[in-house]
Amino acid sequence: MENPVTLDLWSMLFVFMLATFVGFQVIQNVSRLLHTPLMSLTNAISAIAVVGSILIAGEQESRFTTILGTVAVAASMTNIVSGFLLTDRMLRMFKERGK
């Protein structure tokens, strides 16, 4: 079954441009207290590369690509697990006065 959802270069450039501007806006409002958690959270988010890696590892077109895909899934999964856990661990430490 062919994927009916296709994209051309220009739509992708538009998505990239808009997401970059959204990123600038949102990140500029992130509390400066939280820049370290921000970085570990974005580590986890950009491990969305797992999506592409899963397809390569699952398609099993050749042994070579399956191995590459599997390593890529493992690397991304490491970032997802450690990124979210570490971010939450750090955020739990930020306490208000008297709490």
Place this chain on the structure above:
Amino acid sequence: MSVHYLIEINYLAAAALFILSLRWLNHPRTARRGVIAGVVAMAAAIGGTLLAPEIIGYSWIAVAFVVGTLLGIPLAMVPLTAVPQRTALSHAFGGLAAGLVGVAKYSLWMDQGQLTAFRTGAIALECLLGFLTFTGSLMAAGKLQEIVPTRPITYRNQNLVNLSLLAIAILAGVYLTIHPAYWQAFAAIIVLSLTFGVLLIIPIGGADMPTVISLLNSYAGLSAVAMGFVLQNKLLITAGALDGSSGFILSVIMCRAMNRSFTNVLFGAFGQVQARAQAGEAKTVKSATAQDVADLLTHADRVVIIPGYGMAVAQAQHRVHELYDQLTKRGVDVKFAIHPVAGRMPGHMNVLLAEAEIPYEALVEMDDINPELPQTDVALVVGANDVVNPAARHDKGSPIYGMPIIDADKAKTCVAIKRSMNPGFAGIENELYYADQTLMAFGDAKQVLGDVVKAIAGETVGVH
């Protein structure tokens, strides 16, 4: 309905949740909600992808999930002083994943005869960014862990060599776009970007690590964007762009906080010991005992503590917390002045102090605290050096000239805790220590602060 539409709906929801996740980081109160949004988004994206009809076998995916989880959990449990190297390591994993997917796609499309110019160009970019982020981040992690020498390693024509390598890699990419089947050019891109990543980081000194980590963060995000172009996946492009812009903004903040440009950080080999001969004039410092410091602090109305990475090295955070408790109990107003580049990554000092249970309201940004310092009775410098060096304000010959600093010298009294009179990380002499209103408390920060806390507590016992 095709299962592909279901996948797209999941991706759409994930993209929205990723944006909300970052938005909620705007305040510590809502920040943990941001993590939940991120986890839900990731689960939706992975769940959707697993439905894809192209997948014929799940065993390798399952193995990789288990391996990744087993690696990820210990990496999330590192001490907070080690978070910068953990972060660099995770940039390396991100870059590696992007690079490997690029190689796999090139090999697949090559066999199927589906290498178009556009696909090849995107793969070249993905591999270039991915592999240079991979080795560059490994080097950065090695420097932060002090496996690799932290001092800049320089040689003649270093910048020329580095830039030539990069230029050849880009030329190979352009050539490959025109002749996609010429795999030797593809192999050259991989080798050159792996090499370039190493060479880019070795001349960079430890003091520039916050900027470098942020830049590598940005590259890791951009390699995910390039992967999105290769796979025609909007979610990858969106999430990668969010990561890329985050890394970029953090690097800009870091550069501004040091009054340096990107080019200067990347090609300036900052952090070498200054060869400038000291004038040799016998300057004197006033030293103070723990008891002196305790007296000063308890008689003050306003105290500003200026922590630096030295505090973390000495593991003195918890003594700082005890001091904070003792002083606030006596009605002394205690705040912490946080310089943006204090620590080894953006925001590092805040996390270290939060771990020591300092309430976050007491952590004040440099720009907000500076106007208050002239009305401050005691500025207590713990393990900070260059960020309080007044030479940055007036000495045009100083390597840190123009860098914004915390005005510790404007407080009525300044107390600096320091192991010895050796210059700091950037190897620059600090005139603050010789100023009339400055007292030096020599010794290990943890030891000195412990003695100060004991002296303050002892005084209370004496009163009762």
